[in-house]
Amino acid sequence: MLTTHILGFPRIGSLRELKFAEERFWRGELDEAGLLAVGRELRLRHWQWQNSAGLRFVSVGDFSYYDTVLDTAVLLGALPARFGFDAKTLTRSQYFELARGNAQQPACEMTKWFDTNYHYLKPEFDAHTRFDGGQSWLLDELREARLAGFTPKVQLVGPLTLLKLARVNGVEALALLPRLVPAYVRLLLTLQSEGADWVQIDEPILALDLPPAWLAAFAPVYRELADAHPHILLASYFGSVRPHLDLLKALPVAGVHVDIVRGGDVLPALADWPQGKVLSLGAIDGRNVWKTNLDAVLDLIAPLQARLGDALWIGTSCSLLHVPIDLAQETALAPGLRDGLSFARQKLTEVTTLARALSLGRSVCFSTLEAQRNALTNFRALAGRDDAQVAARLANLPEVERGLPYTERAKLHHARLQLPLLPTTTIGSFPQTDAIRKQRAAHKRGELGTADYEAAMRSEIALAVQRQEALGIDMLVHGEAERSDMVDYFAEQLAGVAVCQHGWVQSYGSRCVKPPLIWGDVSRPKSMTVAWTTYAQSLTPKPMKGMLTGPVTLTQWAFVRNDKPRSEVMLQLALALRDEVAELDAAGIAAIQIDEPAFREGLPLKQVDWQSYLDTAVLAFKLSAAGCRPETQIHTHMCYSDFEDTLAAIAAMDADVITIETSRSAMALLDAFGEFAYPNEIGPGVYDIHSPRVPPVEEMTALLERALTVIPAQRLWVNPDCGLKTRGWAETEAALANMLVATRQLRTRLAQGETPYRSALPAGHGHGACDCHTA
Known part of the structure; x- marks a missing residue:
């Protein structure tokens, strides 16, 4: 053979x-x-x-x-x-x-x-x-x-x-x-x-x-x-x-x-x-x-x-x-969907079946080949049910512009949000403690009722809000206690998408992700985040960001059916998110973050294919963001990237604020934004959340001083590199406290007319990985 x-x-x-x-x-x-x-x-x-x-x-x-x-x-x-x-x-x-x-x-x-x-x-x-x-x-x-x-x-x-x-x-x-x-x-x-x-x-x-x-x-x-x-x-x-x-x-x-x-x-x-x-x-x-x-x-x-x-x-x-490793572990998937899947162990058999059929003739593998044909037929029957409403929306896309240019929107945001110079925020998630995980697991097993589970999550959200207020953070987040994963959470609520029980894939080190399966046309049956976000906003007079995962990232971090163009799937997700953005806006949420950490990751390896991808990715983001009024501030977050080759596309997305990972590169990644003259607001990460290390105030100050040589203070935000779900509360609060001290000191110096200088920075920094969604 x-x-x-x-x-x-x-x-x-x-x-x-x-x-x-x-x-x-x-x-x-x-x-x-x-x-x-x-x-x-x-x-x-x-x-x-x-x-x-x-x-x-x-x-x-x-x-x-x-x-x-x-x-x-x-x-x-x-x-x-x-x-x-x-x-x-x-x-x-x-x-x-x-x-x-x-x-x-x-x-x-x-x-x-x-x-x-x-x-x-x-x-x-x-x-x-x-x-x-x-x-x-x-x-x-x-x-x-x-x-x-x-x-x-x-x-x-x-x-x-x-x-x-x-x-x-x-x-x-x-x-x-x-x-x-x-x-x-x-x-x-x-x-x-x-x-x-x-x-x-x-x-x-x-x-x-x-x-x-x-x-x-x-x-x-x-x-x-x-x-x-x-x-x-x-x-x-x-x-x-x-x-x-x-x-x-x-x-x-x-x-x-x-x-x-x-x-x-x-x-x-x-x-x-x-x-x-x-x-x-x-x-x-x-x-x-x-x-x-x-x-x-x-x-x-x-x-x-x-x-x-x-x-x-x-x-x-x-x-x-x-x-993922073994499809045999997935006992809860719909039979037709399961018929279309092959994980690592099953792919071993696919390899040997191909070789046997080539070496010995297809008749020798007749039963295996026939079973494969039948399985694919079952899957196609399930996946082939096109959603007419989704198709109609794709055929008649709504407006993708925000109504006003950024310079005019920024005035509205300043009046509405009343934020200080160098506003502070975080990327979205706070520590997923053992207590949170146990409550979620008990709810999934049916051992904890929905009302009790939701009460427990509200308690965790209230704790996150209290801790942020105590630290003095300017724009808050609800902490995402109810979300096991920034992709899974939305996948569980979208039509045409399924999640696995054990479909884990390594992201880096000990961090694993569980990509969902996009098997059909995607739509949003009901609101996904509005109740949690409005509850969190009710707890504080400070602005609360609504937190969404963007259409590009939802596409990139999923297993997308291979008989439908990914560009079409991306736009379907954008329309679903647009509806969520509109509801958050109507509910009075003044800032909405649409995370796109996978934006650069999706760039094709060959340059000849770049423009088509970037055009679709920008369209998808703008389509989702345009569901709100101009006075609502749109944020996005991007994990490590070689930004130089996508800056024009990032600018075309027209997010009001972009937060990026820059601490391991000692803000070197920010230089590309300065050379490009990026027109909107930027929050370069001032400390690396992927390490348990708590950087001292002086280190964060040096990074902020470096950032101020590139970005005007009026357009500079202060934040960690990424979400904090994988960290513990002790190190999280210690690092954020140092971040706030560094920010206040710089505000004082700026108010006194001092121009920060380019400080010496620790050697050997490099950019980090996204920890937004790993477990």
Whole structure:
């Protein structure tokens, strides 16, 4: 039978065992031996699933206690010098300090892995980085797999992708190749001696628009690597590699993996693939949860199999890290909907079914293929019921402009809100305590009645309001006690959307998300937030922000049906949110925040596709925001972003206030807004909520002074980087208190006519990940 494999498997565990073990370790409730035991148990379980499904290889190197890019830096011995750690003797506690920071150093920069909602930790390289080797944890896992009787394929982040995605200071990134490549050569020689017959080297940057110098580097780099190991599978994913196909055919590696789910345009150009060189087709979608139309895929790839024979391999398009683990856990989904789904374990079977049908004929797999066809038929019958009312609204979109330009709206807001200079606020959520989680769980189990649950949530909201008033925050939020997740909360109330019980996907570290399933046309049967927000406003004379998750983010952070354009789904969500905005406005809520942390994440990898996406994303946001009057202030929040390439679109959204994550970059991300002359109000985050560290007043003051060199004080807001749901109340109040002290001191200095100066800032800051919706 044809060789079958995957490009990686989720590591969190079907019951999030790794998450809970890590958090117990961080709290001192589990020692290192206990943490490592959980990791071993998960790896062995996942390898057994892969082996039992009939895959030729099990994946080694895809497991991580935090992030595989960080693991690669540890393996190569290339740690940030500012921490002072020795990579060869690095302890697990030190490893987590790199990821989470410590009292002396901020954590490594965290950013999105291409256009996914997974976050990786950026390596930090400079002219002095040696790549002299570090901990051998990968070799331990390789030996573990071989000892258990499995055939391993080791996975590595490729050297060019590693450099391209790293923070490289003081030197051109490619100038580090003469030191980096020998480190990979040494590693490949070691892996071969340890029995790794095949090594998968991931170079997903091949899905990007690469500059000529980066493309030219592939041939010499892979000549050296191929000399060190005879069986390298160079893997690309997340997009088409057709522009680079001649390069891939000529590289001296034993095989190449291409993603034909997101890069299917490459298929016709594979007809002359070199004989004897492995061609691995990523035919099963690793980014979405819908069953594969196996018949259609077989029709596409059968001609290649006839020509290449055993040199054709079948795999997943990318790592299965991006999908939930096991559909068998989802017992509450509607049968027709469930019929259309395939999670990580089920995708293993899809891979082997494809290979069997190609190798032995479709008749051998008749029953499996027929069951797949029937399941898809059932799902299409459910999803194909178009909502005529939704279609009518899409055909006749309402006005998307706010009625007045920002300069005129700002005058109305100033008169209505009466806020001081440098107004303070937070991003939306406050700590989700154990008590809140227990009450929510009891309500879902039917052990706590709706009236009692709502009373408990009102009590939590009142507490959040009281604490904000005591701190002296200017614009309040209700704290979102009633929301388990910023996406799930809305998904549970929208028609055409379903939520899973255990559909967890890793976002970063121990943080997991549960993306909803957008299976039908989307509409809003009733108000979703108005009662909670108006209750919170009734408790205080200060303005209370209404809190909504925006249409772009709801689309990006969901599994969207793959037979309907995402642009159409985004506009359906925008119309639903527009109705909510209108009700909040009518209820007297003076400020409404429409969060769009995934706005930049959704930007396609190839520039040729950017404008179409940005046009739709801006339209969707404006469509949702235009449901209110001009005197109501519209806020939005965006998590870490390389803002330079989307600033025109962000300005076109015309939000009155945008809050952004900037503390780990020491406000460097704000420079782009200054250079662009961003016209509206900005709240750059002054402290990192992703770390338990409480920054001192002086540090926040320095960041605000830096911000004032870019943004006029009249348009500058003060806020944390992101929502506070994952933090505890003690650290939350301590950090916010320092933020308020820094703000008041600066207000006094500004009132006295002092012009703040650009202060020295802590070294090594990097931007953070969104913690808005993780669990």
